Amino acid sequence: MKEAPDEGVWTAGHLLERLERRDRFFVLDVRNRDEFERFQLEGRSQVPAVNVPYFEMLELGGKDEMVDSIAAYLERDLTDRLPADLPILAVCARGDTSEFVRQALRRLGYAGTNLQGGIKAWGGYYATRAIVETSDLAVYQVVRPARGCLSHVVASAGKAIVIDPLRHLHPYRDLARSKSLTIEKVIDTHGHADHISGGPALAAETGASYHLHPYDAIHPMDLLPATMPYEPIRDGQIFPVGRFDLQALHIPGHTLGLVALRIDDRYLFTGDSIFIRSLARPDLGGKAEVWARLHGRSLRKLLGLPGGMSVLPGHFSSLDEGGDTGRFTASLDDLKQRNDGLLVLQRESDDGFVRYLLESLPKFIPEYVDIKRVNAGLLAPTEEDAATLELGKNVCALSQANVTSGGGKP
């Protein structure tokens, strides 16, 4: 085989750029099969991949040394599955084992590369993008691509409010430092189930106040009150930031205490209600049928807001929802035309919409009960346990498999 160009090593940031550009490459994932099943690299469209655990290649290659054995295995057993004309990204849990795989691929003449830091680094990678950045108002979207989590920073006149900060605080620290912002308030739109909130920790670190709706300060299954300090959010409450105001709208459904936040008629931070392609699920508190009805009412309230408002959601399900710019936002009018769940909501009665919600529930994730405990201060995990709880992509949206007659589907 002709010597392929040296791809070097890809960082998580390089990987995100390539996924967003829809570059073609192939993944050789050498983790355990169950780790691979639980969490794979996903792009705007499916990334072709093959999973062979490293210890199988090592054993079946039959040599003493790692690189020798893997090269022998690849050459004998995997040649017909590895593309000769694409970069091949070796992926493992932490990036050390996959470096041996990269070397074996290079030895055989493939354009082998390694994901530096492995799935752990990818899972912990954040990107910050400006949605708007003018002299009087800036809105930044902080994206955790592997998990599909979004958080936002609203800044004006040197002051900032952070909405739904994620577990790792460096993106907010870095942004505050580089833009000379003082973080005055931290708001969780709701008690999160899929990820550990960085809210209380960020507030403690910066001296900011931490705000949460009181209904979400009670664990919905344990019926125990949260232990961390918080200031209760009221429906309609105003949070000034520099020359602008954020206003809270209580929209129960995904949780009982969910709030959306709006800036005038311009920006609408929807938390877990309206996403770009789908809607939030109403069952994570264990009361799907009751909460589904609330959810429908709240969503109709949001649909009554000015259609030109830019929706900034709390999650995405596919990187493709960020389009070519990697910004997960769209106008409310636009979403009324193309969001699967909103299309159903607009044509169905309340009962019909509840039926649709209940028929579209994805599998319940047992870890989510514990994550809600962590976010209520009822459980304090170690760093390792926290990472394990957060493994994989969020499943906060409705499953889209049940949409059969969405009029505006492409």
Add this chain to the structure above:
Amino acid sequence: MSLGFDKLLDARGLNCPMPLVNARKEIGKLDPGQVLKVVATDRGSVADFQGWAKVAKNVELVAQETEVMDGANVYVHYVKRTT
């Protein structure tokens, strides 16, 4: 619980894949029937040794234990050379 073994491999502080790569070399030096005890700090080694024992023809995973040593979790694997 403490099981019998013929050779000890200290793989503490080593990251994946080295505990398994080194264990595989050591097991090659044992006689059939002998047991290698591997002590590792890499949590991933637990699943990896299980997976490896399934594909390796001359290896049986006799037992796995988690111990606390100097305040940290240590993962112990007993691997027998079968043939």
